[in-house]
Amino acid sequence: MSELWGSVTARGRIVMALVLAVLLALPLVADRYVLSVLTLIFYFAYVGQAWNLMMGYAGQLSLGHALYVGVGGYVAALLWLKLGIGPWLGVFAAIAVASGFGAAIGWLGFRFGIAGVYFALLTIAFAEFTRIGFDHLELTGGAAGLFLPFEEKRLGEWWNLRGGQLMFYYLALALASAAVLLIALIARSRLGYRLIAVREDETAARALGIDAFAVKMSAVVISSAMTAVGGVFYAFYYNNLFPSQVFEISRSIELILAPIVGGLGTVFGPVIGAFMLTPLGEVLIAVTARFGINAPGFKALFYGVILIIIISATPAGVWPRIAGLFGLKGRAP
Protein backbone atom coordinates (compact mmCIF):
# COMPACT_ATOMS: atom_id res chain seq x y z
CA MET A 1 0.00 0.00 0.00
CA SER A 2 2.76 2.41 0.90
CA GLU A 3 4.42 1.44 -2.31
CA LEU A 4 1.22 2.36 -4.09
CA TRP A 5 1.09 5.77 -2.44
CA GLY A 6 4.76 6.23 -3.11
CA SER A 7 4.41 5.66 -6.81
CA VAL A 8 2.12 8.65 -7.19
CA THR A 9 3.84 11.97 -7.82
CA ALA A 10 3.65 14.69 -5.19
CA ARG A 11 1.43 16.70 -7.47
CA GLY A 12 -0.77 13.67 -8.02
CA ARG A 13 -1.21 13.15 -4.30
CA ILE A 14 -2.34 16.73 -3.82
CA VAL A 15 -4.82 16.47 -6.70
CA MET A 16 -6.25 13.20 -5.42
CA ALA A 17 -6.61 14.48 -1.87
CA LEU A 18 -8.28 17.68 -3.08
CA VAL A 19 -10.73 15.89 -5.35
CA LEU A 20 -11.67 13.44 -2.63
CA ALA A 21 -12.17 16.22 -0.11
CA VAL A 22 -14.38 18.14 -2.52
CA LEU A 23 -16.49 15.09 -3.31
CA LEU A 24 -16.92 14.24 0.36
CA ALA A 25 -17.98 17.74 1.27
CA LEU A 26 -20.11 18.40 -1.81
CA PRO A 27 -23.48 17.38 -0.32
CA LEU A 28 -23.20 20.36 1.99
CA VAL A 29 -23.60 22.74 -0.91
CA ALA A 30 -25.00 20.80 -3.84
CA ASP A 31 -28.66 20.14 -4.50
CA ARG A 32 -30.29 16.78 -5.04
CA TYR A 33 -30.05 16.91 -8.82
CA VAL A 34 -26.28 17.47 -8.82
CA LEU A 35 -25.86 14.67 -6.31
CA SER A 36 -27.90 12.33 -8.49
CA VAL A 37 -25.74 13.15 -11.52
CA LEU A 38 -22.61 12.53 -9.49
CA THR A 39 -24.02 9.26 -8.20
CA LEU A 40 -24.51 8.22 -11.81
CA ILE A 41 -20.94 9.27 -12.61
CA PHE A 42 -19.60 7.18 -9.73
CA TYR A 43 -21.72 4.22 -10.84
CA PHE A 44 -20.36 4.38 -14.40
CA ALA A 45 -16.83 4.91 -13.09
CA TYR A 46 -17.28 1.79 -10.96
CA VAL A 47 -18.63 -0.60 -13.61
CA GLY A 48 -16.33 0.96 -16.17
CA GLN A 49 -13.40 0.14 -13.92
CA ALA A 50 -14.62 -3.46 -13.67
CA TRP A 51 -14.80 -3.69 -17.45
CA ASN A 52 -11.41 -1.97 -17.70
CA LEU A 53 -9.84 -4.84 -15.79
CA MET A 54 -11.02 -7.30 -18.38
CA MET A 55 -10.41 -5.22 -21.51
CA GLY A 56 -7.69 -2.77 -20.59
CA TYR A 57 -5.53 -5.17 -18.62
CA ALA A 58 -6.44 -8.63 -19.87
CA GLY A 59 -7.30 -7.59 -23.40
CA GLN A 60 -10.57 -9.57 -23.56
CA LEU A 61 -13.36 -7.68 -25.28
CA SER A 62 -16.61 -8.26 -23.44
CA LEU A 63 -19.68 -6.63 -24.96
CA GLY A 64 -22.12 -8.41 -22.71
CA HIS A 65 -21.15 -6.96 -19.34
CA ALA A 66 -24.72 -5.89 -18.71
CA LEU A 67 -25.30 -9.59 -18.05
CA TYR A 68 -23.43 -9.35 -14.74
CA VAL A 69 -25.17 -6.12 -13.76
CA GLY A 70 -28.53 -7.74 -14.38
CA VAL A 71 -27.73 -11.04 -12.72
CA GLY A 72 -26.28 -9.31 -9.67
CA GLY A 73 -29.24 -6.99 -9.40
CA TYR A 74 -31.86 -9.68 -9.86
CA VAL A 75 -30.29 -12.08 -7.36
CA ALA A 76 -30.04 -9.46 -4.64
CA ALA A 77 -33.51 -8.09 -5.40
CA LEU A 78 -35.05 -11.55 -5.33
CA LEU A 79 -33.39 -12.41 -2.02
CA TRP A 80 -34.71 -9.17 -0.57
CA LEU A 81 -38.24 -9.55 -1.93
CA LYS A 82 -38.81 -13.23 -1.34
CA LEU A 83 -36.66 -13.97 1.71
CA GLY A 84 -36.11 -10.56 3.29
CA ILE A 85 -32.36 -10.94 3.07
CA GLY A 86 -30.74 -7.53 2.99
CA PRO A 87 -28.39 -6.40 0.23
CA TRP A 88 -25.25 -6.49 2.41
CA LEU A 89 -25.70 -10.26 2.55
CA GLY A 90 -27.42 -10.56 -0.80
CA VAL A 91 -24.40 -9.06 -2.52
CA PHE A 92 -22.40 -12.19 -1.77
CA ALA A 93 -24.97 -14.35 -3.47
CA ALA A 94 -25.03 -11.88 -6.36
CA ILE A 95 -21.26 -12.08 -6.67
CA ALA A 96 -21.36 -15.87 -6.54
CA VAL A 97 -23.94 -16.21 -9.30
CA ALA A 98 -22.49 -13.52 -11.56
CA SER A 99 -18.94 -14.80 -11.28
CA GLY A 100 -20.37 -18.22 -12.02
CA PHE A 101 -21.66 -16.83 -15.30
CA GLY A 102 -18.33 -15.10 -15.88
CA ALA A 103 -16.42 -18.27 -15.18
CA ALA A 104 -18.65 -20.20 -17.58
CA ILE A 105 -18.15 -17.66 -20.36
CA GLY A 106 -14.44 -17.47 -19.63
CA TRP A 107 -14.07 -21.21 -19.60
CA LEU A 108 -15.94 -21.63 -22.88
CA GLY A 109 -13.99 -18.83 -24.48
CA PHE A 110 -10.50 -19.58 -23.30
CA ARG A 111 -10.69 -23.35 -23.26
CA PHE A 112 -11.89 -23.42 -26.87
CA GLY A 113 -9.65 -20.65 -28.10
CA ILE A 114 -12.40 -18.18 -28.89
CA ALA A 115 -10.74 -14.81 -29.08
CA GLY A 116 -11.21 -11.27 -30.32
CA VAL A 117 -14.40 -10.65 -32.25
CA TYR A 118 -15.66 -14.16 -31.66
CA PHE A 119 -15.24 -13.81 -27.90
CA ALA A 120 -17.09 -10.52 -28.00
CA LEU A 121 -19.93 -12.19 -29.89
CA LEU A 122 -19.92 -15.01 -27.34
CA THR A 123 -20.45 -12.50 -24.54
CA ILE A 124 -23.20 -10.79 -26.51
CA ALA A 125 -24.89 -14.11 -27.17
CA PHE A 126 -24.91 -14.94 -23.46
CA ALA A 127 -26.29 -11.54 -22.53
CA GLU A 128 -29.03 -11.68 -25.15
CA PHE A 129 -29.90 -15.28 -24.32
CA THR A 130 -30.26 -14.31 -20.66
CA ARG A 131 -32.30 -11.25 -21.52
CA ILE A 132 -34.86 -13.23 -23.49
CA GLY A 133 -34.76 -15.94 -20.85
CA PHE A 134 -35.55 -13.49 -18.06
CA ASP A 135 -38.33 -12.04 -20.21
CA HIS A 136 -40.04 -15.39 -19.85
CA LEU A 137 -39.08 -16.21 -16.29
CA GLU A 138 -42.09 -16.09 -13.98
CA LEU A 139 -39.95 -16.06 -10.86
CA THR A 140 -38.54 -12.67 -11.70
CA GLY A 141 -41.73 -11.15 -13.01
CA GLY A 142 -40.90 -11.77 -16.63
CA ALA A 143 -41.04 -8.86 -19.01
CA ALA A 144 -43.23 -6.89 -16.62
CA GLY A 145 -40.25 -6.45 -14.33
CA LEU A 146 -39.33 -6.69 -10.69
CA PHE A 147 -40.11 -3.89 -8.30
CA LEU A 148 -38.65 -3.12 -4.89
CA PRO A 149 -41.47 -1.50 -2.94
CA PHE A 150 -41.08 1.90 -1.33
CA GLU A 151 -41.79 1.47 2.34
CA GLU A 152 -42.05 4.64 4.40
CA LYS A 153 -41.31 2.89 7.66
CA ARG A 154 -38.10 1.46 6.31
CA LEU A 155 -36.52 4.78 5.43
CA GLY A 156 -33.22 5.15 7.23
CA GLU A 157 -32.44 1.44 7.25
CA TRP A 158 -29.04 1.92 5.67
CA TRP A 159 -28.22 -1.76 6.09
CA ASN A 160 -31.06 -2.53 3.73
CA LEU A 161 -30.10 0.30 1.43
CA ARG A 162 -33.40 2.01 2.06
CA GLY A 163 -32.38 5.60 2.12
CA GLY A 164 -32.28 8.86 0.26
CA GLN A 165 -30.03 10.33 -2.38
CA LEU A 166 -27.34 11.16 0.19
CA MET A 167 -26.85 7.56 1.24
CA PHE A 168 -26.54 6.37 -2.35
CA TYR A 169 -24.18 9.23 -3.16
CA TYR A 170 -21.69 8.20 -0.48
CA LEU A 171 -22.15 4.52 -1.27
CA ALA A 172 -21.42 5.11 -4.95
CA LEU A 173 -18.42 7.28 -4.06
CA ALA A 174 -17.12 4.52 -1.79
CA LEU A 175 -17.61 1.90 -4.50
CA ALA A 176 -15.87 3.98 -7.15
CA SER A 177 -12.95 4.76 -4.83
CA ALA A 178 -12.65 1.11 -3.82
CA ALA A 179 -12.65 0.08 -7.47
CA VAL A 180 -9.85 2.52 -8.29
CA LEU A 181 -7.86 1.22 -5.33
CA LEU A 182 -8.46 -2.40 -6.29
CA ILE A 183 -7.42 -1.89 -9.90
CA ALA A 184 -4.35 0.08 -8.81
CA LEU A 185 -3.34 -2.76 -6.50
CA ILE A 186 -3.96 -5.40 -9.13
CA ALA A 187 -2.05 -3.44 -11.74
CA ARG A 188 1.04 -3.47 -9.53
CA SER A 189 0.67 -7.06 -8.42
CA ARG A 190 2.03 -10.16 -10.08
CA LEU A 191 -1.42 -10.85 -11.50
CA GLY A 192 -1.39 -7.42 -13.06
CA TYR A 193 1.93 -7.92 -14.80
CA ARG A 194 0.84 -11.34 -15.97
CA LEU A 195 -2.39 -9.88 -17.34
CA ILE A 196 -0.50 -7.28 -19.32
CA ALA A 197 1.91 -9.92 -20.58
CA VAL A 198 -0.96 -12.09 -21.79
CA ARG A 199 -2.66 -9.07 -23.34
CA GLU A 200 0.41 -8.02 -25.27
CA ASP A 201 1.49 -11.42 -26.54
CA GLU A 202 -0.14 -14.53 -25.22
CA THR A 203 2.20 -16.96 -26.90
CA ALA A 204 5.27 -15.24 -25.51
CA ALA A 205 3.68 -15.11 -22.07
CA ARG A 206 2.97 -18.81 -22.15
CA ALA A 207 6.50 -19.45 -23.31
CA LEU A 208 7.64 -17.70 -20.12
CA GLY A 209 5.60 -20.14 -18.10
CA ILE A 210 2.58 -17.93 -17.38
CA ASP A 211 -0.64 -19.89 -17.12
CA ALA A 212 -2.58 -17.75 -19.57
CA PHE A 213 -5.83 -19.59 -18.97
CA ALA A 214 -5.71 -19.06 -15.20
CA VAL A 215 -4.71 -15.43 -15.60
CA LYS A 216 -7.52 -14.67 -18.03
CA MET A 217 -10.03 -16.53 -15.92
CA SER A 218 -9.00 -14.47 -12.88
CA ALA A 219 -9.65 -11.31 -14.84
CA VAL A 220 -13.09 -12.44 -15.98
CA VAL A 221 -14.14 -13.67 -12.55
CA ILE A 222 -12.96 -10.55 -10.72
CA SER A 223 -14.50 -8.31 -13.37
CA SER A 224 -17.87 -10.07 -13.27
CA ALA A 225 -17.87 -10.12 -9.47
CA MET A 226 -17.19 -6.39 -9.32
CA THR A 227 -19.87 -5.68 -11.90
CA ALA A 228 -22.37 -7.75 -9.91
CA VAL A 229 -21.89 -5.45 -6.93
CA GLY A 230 -22.69 -2.59 -9.28
CA GLY A 231 -25.81 -4.49 -10.23
CA VAL A 232 -26.89 -4.76 -6.61
CA PHE A 233 -26.40 -1.01 -6.24
CA TYR A 234 -28.41 -0.46 -9.42
CA ALA A 235 -31.29 -2.63 -8.20
CA PHE A 236 -31.59 -0.91 -4.84
CA TYR A 237 -31.05 2.57 -6.21
CA TYR A 238 -33.59 2.47 -9.01
CA ASN A 239 -35.89 -0.04 -7.33
CA ASN A 240 -36.97 -1.61 -10.59
CA LEU A 241 -35.53 -4.23 -12.93
CA PHE A 242 -36.72 -4.96 -16.45
CA PRO A 243 -34.94 -7.62 -18.50
CA SER A 244 -35.30 -5.60 -21.67
CA GLN A 245 -33.56 -2.64 -20.00
CA VAL A 246 -31.05 -4.24 -17.70
CA PHE A 247 -29.60 -6.90 -20.00
CA GLU A 248 -29.81 -5.18 -23.32
CA ILE A 249 -26.80 -4.60 -25.49
CA SER A 250 -27.07 -0.82 -25.42
CA ARG A 251 -26.47 -1.02 -21.66
CA SER A 252 -23.36 -3.06 -22.27
CA ILE A 253 -22.18 -0.49 -24.76
CA GLU A 254 -23.11 2.36 -22.44
CA LEU A 255 -20.88 1.10 -19.68
CA ILE A 256 -17.85 0.66 -21.91
CA LEU A 257 -17.97 4.25 -23.16
CA ALA A 258 -16.37 5.77 -20.05
CA PRO A 259 -13.33 3.50 -19.91
CA ILE A 260 -12.70 3.81 -23.64
CA VAL A 261 -12.98 7.58 -23.68
CA GLY A 262 -11.02 7.93 -20.46
CA GLY A 263 -8.31 5.44 -21.19
CA LEU A 264 -8.13 1.66 -21.33
CA GLY A 265 -5.59 -0.02 -19.18
CA THR A 266 -5.11 2.97 -16.92
CA VAL A 267 -6.17 3.26 -13.30
CA PHE A 268 -8.00 6.57 -13.56
CA GLY A 269 -9.19 6.30 -17.16
CA PRO A 270 -12.73 5.07 -16.42
CA VAL A 271 -13.17 7.71 -13.72
CA ILE A 272 -12.09 10.54 -16.00
CA GLY A 273 -14.24 9.14 -18.78
CA ALA A 274 -17.29 8.99 -16.53
CA PHE A 275 -16.68 12.54 -15.31
CA MET A 276 -16.46 13.70 -18.90
CA LEU A 277 -19.34 11.85 -20.52
CA THR A 278 -22.14 11.92 -17.98
CA PRO A 279 -22.26 15.67 -17.32
CA LEU A 280 -21.86 16.39 -21.04
CA GLY A 281 -24.81 14.13 -21.71
CA GLU A 282 -26.91 15.88 -19.08
CA VAL A 283 -25.97 19.29 -20.43
CA LEU A 284 -26.91 18.18 -23.91
CA ILE A 285 -30.30 16.96 -22.75
CA ALA A 286 -30.92 20.27 -20.98
CA VAL A 287 -29.86 22.30 -24.00
CA THR A 288 -31.88 20.33 -26.54
CA ALA A 289 -34.91 20.34 -24.26
CA ARG A 290 -34.64 24.12 -24.22
CA PHE A 291 -35.02 24.09 -28.01
CA GLY A 292 -37.82 21.57 -27.81
CA ILE A 293 -36.08 18.78 -29.70
CA ASN A 294 -36.26 15.05 -28.95
CA ALA A 295 -33.64 14.74 -26.20
CA PRO A 296 -32.83 11.03 -25.68
CA GLY A 297 -31.89 10.42 -29.29
CA PHE A 298 -29.56 13.41 -29.28
CA LYS A 299 -27.67 12.31 -26.21
CA ALA A 300 -26.98 8.87 -27.66
CA LEU A 301 -26.12 10.39 -31.03
CA PHE A 302 -23.66 12.67 -29.30
CA TYR A 303 -22.10 9.71 -27.49
CA GLY A 304 -21.73 7.95 -30.82
CA VAL A 305 -19.92 10.92 -32.31
CA ILE A 306 -17.64 11.24 -29.27
CA LEU A 307 -16.88 7.54 -29.50
CA ILE A 308 -15.79 7.85 -33.11
CA ILE A 309 -13.72 10.96 -32.47
CA ILE A 310 -11.93 9.44 -29.49
CA ILE A 311 -11.22 6.10 -31.12
CA SER A 312 -9.90 7.83 -34.22
CA ALA A 313 -7.84 10.53 -32.59
CA THR A 314 -6.74 9.12 -29.23
CA PRO A 315 -7.51 5.40 -29.06
CA ALA A 316 -5.57 5.21 -25.83
CA GLY A 317 -8.05 7.56 -24.26
CA VAL A 318 -8.08 11.06 -22.91
CA TRP A 319 -6.55 10.49 -19.48
CA PRO A 320 -3.01 9.62 -20.62
CA ARG A 321 -2.87 12.93 -22.49
CA ILE A 322 -4.27 14.93 -19.61
CA ALA A 323 -1.96 13.23 -17.13
CA GLY A 324 1.03 14.00 -19.28
CA LEU A 325 -0.12 17.58 -19.72
CA PHE A 326 -0.46 18.24 -16.02
CA GLY A 327 2.57 16.25 -15.00
CA LEU A 328 0.53 13.75 -13.04
CA LYS A 329 2.10 10.64 -14.47
CA GLY A 330 3.48 8.44 -11.76
CA ARG A 331 5.85 5.53 -12.02
CA ALA A 332 3.33 3.00 -13.21
CA PRO A 333 3.17 0.00 -15.58
Next chain:
Amino acid sequence: MWSIYLGVIIQGVLTGLVYGLMALGLSVIFGVVRVVNFAHGEFAVVAMYATYVLFTALKLDPLLAVVPIAALFFVVGYALQAALINPFVGRPEHEQFILLVGVGIIIVNGLLIGFGPDARPVNLSYGFDSYEIGLLLIDKPRVFAAAAAIAVAAALFWFFRRTRTGAAIRACADNLVGAAVVGLDVKRLYALTFGLGLACVGAAGALLVTIADPAPVLGPAYTLLAFIIVIIGGMGSMVGALVGGVLIGVSEALAGFLFAPSMKSMFSFALLIAVLVLRPQGLMGRRI
Protein backbone atom coordinates in the same frame (compact mmCIF):
# COMPACT_ATOMS: atom_id res chain seq x y z
CA MET B 1 -50.74 -31.22 -39.47
CA TRP B 2 -47.60 -31.74 -41.48
CA SER B 3 -48.78 -29.08 -43.90
CA ILE B 4 -48.63 -26.49 -41.13
CA TYR B 5 -45.06 -27.47 -40.29
CA LEU B 6 -44.11 -27.47 -43.94
CA GLY B 7 -45.69 -24.07 -44.32
CA VAL B 8 -43.69 -22.72 -41.37
CA ILE B 9 -40.48 -24.21 -42.75
CA ILE B 10 -41.05 -22.78 -46.22
CA GLN B 11 -41.79 -19.41 -44.67
CA GLY B 12 -38.50 -19.74 -42.79
CA VAL B 13 -36.60 -20.60 -45.94
CA LEU B 14 -37.98 -17.61 -47.82
CA THR B 15 -37.29 -15.21 -44.96
CA GLY B 16 -33.92 -16.82 -44.44
CA LEU B 17 -32.89 -16.09 -48.01
CA VAL B 18 -33.39 -12.39 -47.44
CA TYR B 19 -31.50 -12.57 -44.14
CA GLY B 20 -28.84 -14.49 -46.01
CA LEU B 21 -28.47 -11.69 -48.52
CA MET B 22 -27.90 -9.24 -45.68
CA ALA B 23 -25.35 -11.57 -44.11
CA LEU B 24 -23.71 -11.99 -47.51
CA GLY B 25 -22.76 -8.34 -47.40
CA LEU B 26 -21.15 -8.84 -44.01
CA SER B 27 -19.31 -11.92 -45.18
CA VAL B 28 -17.94 -10.12 -48.22
CA ILE B 29 -16.77 -7.18 -46.12
CA PHE B 30 -15.16 -9.28 -43.45
CA GLY B 31 -13.76 -11.84 -45.81
CA VAL B 32 -11.89 -9.25 -47.82
CA VAL B 33 -11.41 -6.07 -45.83
CA ARG B 34 -11.24 -7.92 -42.51
CA VAL B 35 -13.24 -5.21 -40.81
CA VAL B 36 -15.92 -6.24 -38.36
CA ASN B 37 -18.89 -4.19 -39.47
CA PHE B 38 -20.85 -3.85 -36.29
CA ALA B 39 -23.18 -1.34 -37.88
CA HIS B 40 -24.39 -3.82 -40.48
CA GLY B 41 -27.96 -4.17 -39.28
CA GLU B 42 -28.24 -0.44 -38.79
CA PHE B 43 -27.42 0.09 -42.47
CA ALA B 44 -30.08 -2.45 -43.36
CA VAL B 45 -32.61 -0.46 -41.37
CA VAL B 46 -31.57 2.73 -43.19
CA ALA B 47 -32.27 0.88 -46.44
CA MET B 48 -35.64 -0.16 -45.07
CA TYR B 49 -36.49 3.45 -44.30
CA ALA B 50 -35.24 4.56 -47.71
CA THR B 51 -37.57 2.00 -49.30
CA TYR B 52 -40.40 3.23 -47.12
CA VAL B 53 -39.77 6.82 -48.20
CA LEU B 54 -39.64 5.86 -51.87
CA PHE B 55 -42.81 3.85 -51.46
CA THR B 56 -44.81 6.58 -49.74
CA ALA B 57 -43.49 9.38 -51.93
CA LEU B 58 -43.24 7.77 -55.34
CA LYS B 59 -45.34 4.62 -54.92
CA LEU B 60 -42.23 2.67 -55.90
CA ASP B 61 -42.57 -1.05 -55.17
CA PRO B 62 -39.82 -2.31 -52.85
CA LEU B 63 -38.82 -4.98 -55.34
CA LEU B 64 -38.10 -2.28 -57.90
CA ALA B 65 -36.51 -0.02 -55.28
CA VAL B 66 -33.83 -2.65 -54.79
CA VAL B 67 -31.82 -1.38 -57.74
CA PRO B 68 -31.57 2.34 -56.91
CA ILE B 69 -31.10 1.66 -53.21
CA ALA B 70 -28.36 -0.88 -53.82
CA ALA B 71 -26.65 1.61 -56.10
CA LEU B 72 -26.94 4.36 -53.49
CA PHE B 73 -25.55 2.13 -50.78
CA PHE B 74 -22.66 1.13 -53.00
CA VAL B 75 -21.65 4.77 -53.23
CA VAL B 76 -22.13 5.25 -49.48
CA GLY B 77 -20.05 2.17 -48.72
CA TYR B 78 -17.27 3.22 -51.03
CA ALA B 79 -17.13 6.70 -49.50
CA LEU B 80 -17.36 5.41 -45.92
CA GLN B 81 -14.54 2.97 -46.38
CA ALA B 82 -12.27 5.44 -48.11
CA ALA B 83 -12.94 8.25 -45.67
CA LEU B 84 -13.50 6.73 -42.27
CA ILE B 85 -12.69 3.07 -42.10
CA ASN B 86 -9.51 2.77 -44.11
CA PRO B 87 -7.19 3.95 -41.32
CA PHE B 88 -8.66 1.26 -39.10
CA VAL B 89 -7.90 -1.71 -41.31
CA GLY B 90 -4.69 -2.70 -39.59
CA ARG B 91 -5.71 -1.64 -36.10
CA PRO B 92 -6.67 -3.91 -33.22
CA GLU B 93 -10.06 -5.53 -33.58
CA HIS B 94 -11.57 -3.88 -30.57
CA GLU B 95 -10.89 -0.46 -32.06
CA GLN B 96 -12.64 -1.39 -35.32
CA PHE B 97 -15.51 -2.74 -33.32
CA ILE B 98 -15.81 0.44 -31.32
CA LEU B 99 -15.63 2.64 -34.42
CA LEU B 100 -18.49 0.82 -36.07
CA VAL B 101 -20.46 0.63 -32.86
CA GLY B 102 -20.20 4.42 -32.85
CA VAL B 103 -21.39 4.57 -36.46
CA GLY B 104 -24.27 2.26 -35.58
CA ILE B 105 -25.28 4.40 -32.60
CA ILE B 106 -25.29 7.50 -34.78
CA ILE B 107 -27.43 5.79 -37.42
CA VAL B 108 -29.99 4.39 -34.99
CA ASN B 109 -30.40 7.65 -33.14
CA GLY B 110 -30.41 9.67 -36.33
CA LEU B 111 -33.32 7.52 -37.50
CA LEU B 112 -34.95 7.85 -34.10
CA ILE B 113 -34.76 11.61 -34.26
CA GLY B 114 -35.82 11.73 -37.88
CA PHE B 115 -38.60 9.19 -38.01
CA GLY B 116 -39.57 8.60 -34.41
CA PRO B 117 -39.61 5.27 -32.60
CA ASP B 118 -42.76 3.80 -34.14
CA ALA B 119 -42.64 1.24 -36.91
CA ARG B 120 -43.64 2.56 -40.34
CA PRO B 121 -45.65 -0.02 -42.25
CA VAL B 122 -45.29 -0.42 -45.98
CA ASN B 123 -48.67 -1.57 -47.24
CA LEU B 124 -48.25 -3.36 -50.52
CA SER B 125 -51.28 -3.96 -52.71
CA TYR B 126 -50.41 -7.63 -52.84
CA GLY B 127 -49.22 -7.71 -49.24
CA PHE B 128 -51.71 -10.30 -48.11
CA ASP B 129 -51.88 -12.43 -51.24
CA SER B 130 -50.64 -15.97 -51.14
CA TYR B 131 -49.96 -18.86 -53.45
CA GLU B 132 -51.89 -22.05 -52.88
CA ILE B 133 -50.00 -25.25 -53.50
CA GLY B 134 -52.17 -28.09 -52.36
CA LEU B 135 -52.62 -27.61 -48.64
CA LEU B 136 -49.83 -25.01 -48.39
CA LEU B 137 -50.35 -21.28 -48.26
CA ILE B 138 -47.23 -19.33 -49.15
CA ASP B 139 -47.01 -15.54 -48.88
CA LYS B 140 -46.62 -13.88 -52.25
CA PRO B 141 -44.42 -10.97 -51.09
CA ARG B 142 -42.02 -13.38 -49.44
CA VAL B 143 -41.69 -15.46 -52.58
CA PHE B 144 -40.88 -12.35 -54.60
CA ALA B 145 -38.44 -11.11 -51.96
CA ALA B 146 -36.68 -14.47 -51.79
CA ALA B 147 -36.48 -14.63 -55.58
CA ALA B 148 -35.02 -11.12 -55.67
CA ALA B 149 -32.52 -12.07 -52.95
CA ILE B 150 -31.39 -15.06 -54.98
CA ALA B 151 -31.08 -12.87 -58.05
CA VAL B 152 -28.89 -10.31 -56.25
CA ALA B 153 -26.75 -13.05 -54.72
CA ALA B 154 -26.36 -14.69 -58.12
CA ALA B 155 -25.28 -11.36 -59.58
CA LEU B 156 -22.67 -11.04 -56.84
CA PHE B 157 -21.41 -14.58 -57.42
CA TRP B 158 -21.15 -13.87 -61.14
CA PHE B 159 -19.18 -10.71 -60.39
CA PHE B 160 -16.71 -12.49 -58.17
CA ARG B 161 -16.25 -15.54 -60.39
CA ARG B 162 -16.35 -14.06 -63.87
CA THR B 163 -14.90 -10.58 -63.81
CA ARG B 164 -11.32 -9.36 -63.46
CA THR B 165 -12.18 -7.00 -60.63
CA GLY B 166 -13.93 -9.79 -58.83
CA ALA B 167 -10.84 -11.94 -59.18
CA ALA B 168 -8.71 -9.05 -57.94
CA ILE B 169 -10.87 -8.71 -54.84
CA ARG B 170 -10.68 -12.41 -54.17
CA ALA B 171 -6.92 -12.16 -54.52
CA CYS B 172 -6.84 -9.51 -51.80
CA ALA B 173 -8.82 -11.81 -49.56
CA ASP B 174 -6.60 -14.79 -50.18
CA ASN B 175 -3.22 -13.15 -49.92
CA LEU B 176 -2.97 -9.45 -49.26
CA VAL B 177 0.76 -9.12 -49.63
CA GLY B 178 0.76 -11.11 -52.84
CA ALA B 179 -2.01 -8.96 -54.23
CA ALA B 180 -0.04 -5.80 -53.50
CA VAL B 181 3.05 -7.34 -55.01
CA VAL B 182 1.36 -8.04 -58.32
CA GLY B 183 0.29 -4.44 -58.43
CA LEU B 184 -3.35 -4.44 -57.37
CA ASP B 185 -4.60 -1.15 -55.94
CA VAL B 186 -5.60 -2.56 -52.57
CA LYS B 187 -7.11 0.64 -51.19
CA ARG B 188 -9.40 1.06 -54.16
CA LEU B 189 -10.37 -2.60 -54.07
CA TYR B 190 -11.15 -2.38 -50.37
CA ALA B 191 -13.40 0.58 -50.97
CA LEU B 192 -15.04 -1.29 -53.85
CA THR B 193 -15.63 -4.33 -51.68
CA PHE B 194 -17.11 -2.30 -48.87
CA GLY B 195 -19.35 -0.66 -51.44
CA LEU B 196 -20.47 -4.05 -52.74
CA GLY B 197 -21.06 -5.32 -49.24
CA LEU B 198 -23.22 -2.34 -48.38
CA ALA B 199 -25.01 -2.65 -51.73
CA CYS B 200 -26.02 -6.15 -50.61
CA VAL B 201 -27.23 -4.70 -47.35
CA GLY B 202 -29.16 -2.03 -49.18
CA ALA B 203 -30.83 -4.59 -51.43
CA ALA B 204 -31.58 -6.81 -48.44
CA GLY B 205 -33.02 -3.86 -46.57
CA ALA B 206 -35.33 -3.02 -49.44
CA LEU B 207 -36.54 -6.62 -49.47
CA LEU B 208 -36.81 -6.80 -45.67
CA VAL B 209 -39.58 -4.25 -45.87
CA THR B 210 -41.85 -7.04 -47.13
CA ILE B 211 -41.12 -9.00 -43.97
CA ALA B 212 -40.93 -6.38 -41.21
CA ASP B 213 -41.86 -2.76 -40.72
CA PRO B 214 -38.92 -0.34 -40.41
CA ALA B 215 -38.19 0.76 -36.87
CA PRO B 216 -34.91 2.14 -35.43
CA VAL B 217 -34.78 -0.51 -32.74
CA LEU B 218 -34.37 -3.24 -35.38
CA GLY B 219 -30.83 -2.08 -36.19
CA PRO B 220 -28.87 -3.85 -33.45
CA ALA B 221 -31.11 -6.90 -33.73
CA TYR B 222 -30.32 -7.28 -37.43
CA THR B 223 -26.61 -6.71 -36.80
CA LEU B 224 -26.59 -9.59 -34.35
CA LEU B 225 -28.63 -11.70 -36.74
CA ALA B 226 -26.16 -11.04 -39.55
CA PHE B 227 -23.26 -12.03 -37.32
CA ILE B 228 -24.99 -15.20 -36.17
CA ILE B 229 -25.66 -16.19 -39.76
CA VAL B 230 -22.15 -15.42 -40.94
CA ILE B 231 -20.54 -17.32 -38.08
CA ILE B 232 -22.79 -20.32 -38.47
CA GLY B 233 -22.46 -20.32 -42.22
CA GLY B 234 -18.78 -19.55 -42.13
CA MET B 235 -17.03 -16.18 -42.18
CA GLY B 236 -15.74 -15.43 -45.64
CA SER B 237 -17.87 -18.01 -47.43
CA MET B 238 -20.55 -16.50 -49.64
CA VAL B 239 -22.54 -19.68 -50.08
CA GLY B 240 -22.19 -20.20 -46.35
CA ALA B 241 -23.90 -16.88 -45.70
CA LEU B 242 -26.94 -17.93 -47.72
CA VAL B 243 -27.01 -21.41 -46.21
CA GLY B 244 -26.65 -19.92 -42.74
CA GLY B 245 -29.42 -17.48 -43.52
CA VAL B 246 -31.80 -20.24 -44.53
CA LEU B 247 -30.83 -22.25 -41.46
CA ILE B 248 -31.49 -19.36 -39.12
CA GLY B 249 -34.66 -18.43 -40.95
CA VAL B 250 -36.03 -21.93 -40.56
CA SER B 251 -34.91 -22.33 -36.95
CA GLU B 252 -36.42 -18.98 -35.96
CA ALA B 253 -39.67 -19.84 -37.73
CA LEU B 254 -39.87 -23.23 -36.06
CA ALA B 255 -38.83 -21.90 -32.64
CA GLY B 256 -41.37 -19.14 -32.91
CA PHE B 257 -44.04 -21.63 -33.89
CA LEU B 258 -43.22 -24.33 -31.35
CA PHE B 259 -42.46 -22.15 -28.34
CA ALA B 260 -43.31 -18.47 -28.36
CA PRO B 261 -42.59 -15.84 -31.02
CA SER B 262 -40.67 -13.76 -28.49
CA MET B 263 -38.32 -16.67 -27.84
CA LYS B 264 -37.24 -17.27 -31.39
CA SER B 265 -34.00 -15.33 -31.06
CA MET B 266 -33.05 -17.29 -27.96
CA PHE B 267 -32.57 -20.38 -30.05
CA SER B 268 -30.41 -18.52 -32.55
CA PHE B 269 -28.15 -17.26 -29.77
CA ALA B 270 -27.85 -20.74 -28.30
CA LEU B 271 -26.91 -21.98 -31.76
CA LEU B 272 -24.30 -19.23 -32.02
CA ILE B 273 -22.71 -20.24 -28.72
CA ALA B 274 -22.69 -23.87 -29.79
CA VAL B 275 -21.07 -23.08 -33.13
CA LEU B 276 -18.48 -20.75 -31.55
CA VAL B 277 -17.45 -23.46 -29.14
CA LEU B 278 -17.66 -26.53 -31.33
CA ARG B 279 -17.01 -25.40 -34.89
CA PRO B 280 -15.91 -21.74 -35.00
CA GLN B 281 -15.22 -21.78 -38.69
CA GLY B 282 -18.90 -22.40 -39.29
CA LEU B 283 -20.43 -24.86 -41.66
CA MET B 284 -18.62 -23.80 -44.78
CA GLY B 285 -15.94 -21.41 -43.69
CA ARG B 286 -12.22 -21.77 -44.02
CA ARG B 287 -10.39 -22.88 -40.91
CA ILE B 288 -9.47 -19.89 -38.76
